[in-house]
Amino acid sequence: MLNNLYSKSFSFLNDKDILLFKQKYFNSIFVIKYGGSVMRDNHLKLKLIEDLALLYSLGIKLILVHGGGPFINDWLLKFNIEPKFQDGIRITDYKTMEIVEMVLSGQINKQLVSLLCNKNILAVGLSGKDSNLIKASPKFNSSNNFVGNVDFVDNKILNLLLSNNYVPVVASVATGLNNQTYNINADTVAGAIAKSVKAEKLILLTDTPGIMSDVSDSSTLFKTLTISQVGKLKKNNIISGGMLPKVDCCIDALLNNIRSTHIIDGRIEHSLLYEILTFHRLGSMIVLN
Template identity: 45%
Template sequence: MLAAKTFLPRPYTHQTLTFPNPSIKSSKSSSLCLKSSPQSLLTETLSTTTAKTRVQILSEALPFIQKFRGKTMVVKYGGAAMKSEALQSSVISDLVLLSCIGLRIVFVHGGGPEINQWLNRLGIKPNFLNGLRVTDATTMEIVSMVLVGKVNKHLVGLINKAGATAVGLCGTDGRIFTAIPSPDSDQLGFVGEISSVDTSVLRPLINDNLIPVIASVAADGMGQSYNINADTAAGELAAALGAEKLLLLTDVAGILEDKGDSGSLVKEIDVEGVRRMMDDGKIAGGMIPKVNCCVKSLAKGVKTASIIDGRVEHSLLLEILTDEGAGTMITG
């Protein structure tokens, strides 16, 4: 049995709702995938949408906009949503829309696949230990160049192009993160953990409705750079900012009651329920550090933490602006 507050898993499907592009005066439209909800216009499958329907959809989103307007959301970006250009476009448009309706977005990213590509170009074989990248001095230099110099600026450019204003940073800037070596540094090299978070550089940006885009690289007190797990960085930052939500984009549907059944999604669960599932072996492998990151951030004051399916188009909007969501929400 799950904890009393745990919502039992239930299968879900998604249907497609099309929104005409207002900048193109033609019959062509773009698609937005939305999960089914029996009493909502958001469940209607339409080839075209009338003006009245679009207004009704916006009206349905109003309670969510009112609830979250002015609240800080920390989004960790990576996985499939980063590798696919179509999903990348979806994530960026979601961020800009959420920013435009008054949510305060902080965007934390990794970039593992891109790092691997550059290591391979240079004839260096990527090496991992327990899911963490073994990072010697040469690899650390490449990690910094790729994450801070390439991926970060690319994402900033996409957000700016989409109509919001983004500011690219890494954990070293303004001592946002101060790093310490991992306990397994003798095996992992320059893989670090976060010893402290300073949000003084970020708060003016957030208050001005700018979108900080933060690469998961940090330095220790002596200036040595460390590779930081992006999930961990996002969780620590969400706690330090007192965020309303932490959202981790992943390559899976969320927490599954049955790991072999993608339809057994647990929509909502509390911390005790998560611990029971871990004890029962239902949460294992790469999901463990993500869940632990969420639990830790909740313990430090974050209201809710969600592990959402980055493979679903517009998953951020589904999670924030609908009751159905796009993954698993963990509550304190």
């Protein structure tokens, strides 16, 4: 099952596991969110592309949603604009919004598409603007902070691409009323898209091991959690800060019939495949019950 192209890179996999996986998930839709500081590591980026190429070859229908915060910060500083955040959310004024769109839709999106195409994956770059994929509204009551919520996902373009074996690569910007562009959290976009296309799995690649009872100790990682268990962890402030929006979008997805959601460490080579193709899962899986 593993051809020569993959056998060296994926020596931790075996044909039996891959065959079972293919039988179970062939033609299933996986929505994968890629973001955070891990995006800076070009070696890990290439390993992720290899993982996606293997899943694609096994008949999995993939949608890749990406952010790009570290690169946005770099470009803001080049234009002498200090990045500003409130409660972990980027304050996105008019000038910042222009740079956000330039970096996400122009730089990062096209780089990912190019890398995927280089692995013979039929990838197409999109943002929420294309084909009216995402309609947004302001998250805050402010005339100069263009952070958005997802109001609606029109999945026609996604279904058209998936049905013809293309991989949509989606940048997390979209338009709202009066043609205003909004910057939307990539986790939120991934969750909304997963619900809309009735994905089998929603997978968030992050720069943390997953959900832990002690954020300074990776040995306290929760491998599997139910929604009710997550609720208790939130109530006790074990889940807090930047993990909250990730967990919330996972719960929302599960309540809308996505089978499983995963928060995994993108800093580890092939963590995506370890999580879904082996019994040595590296992240946190949240399920309905």
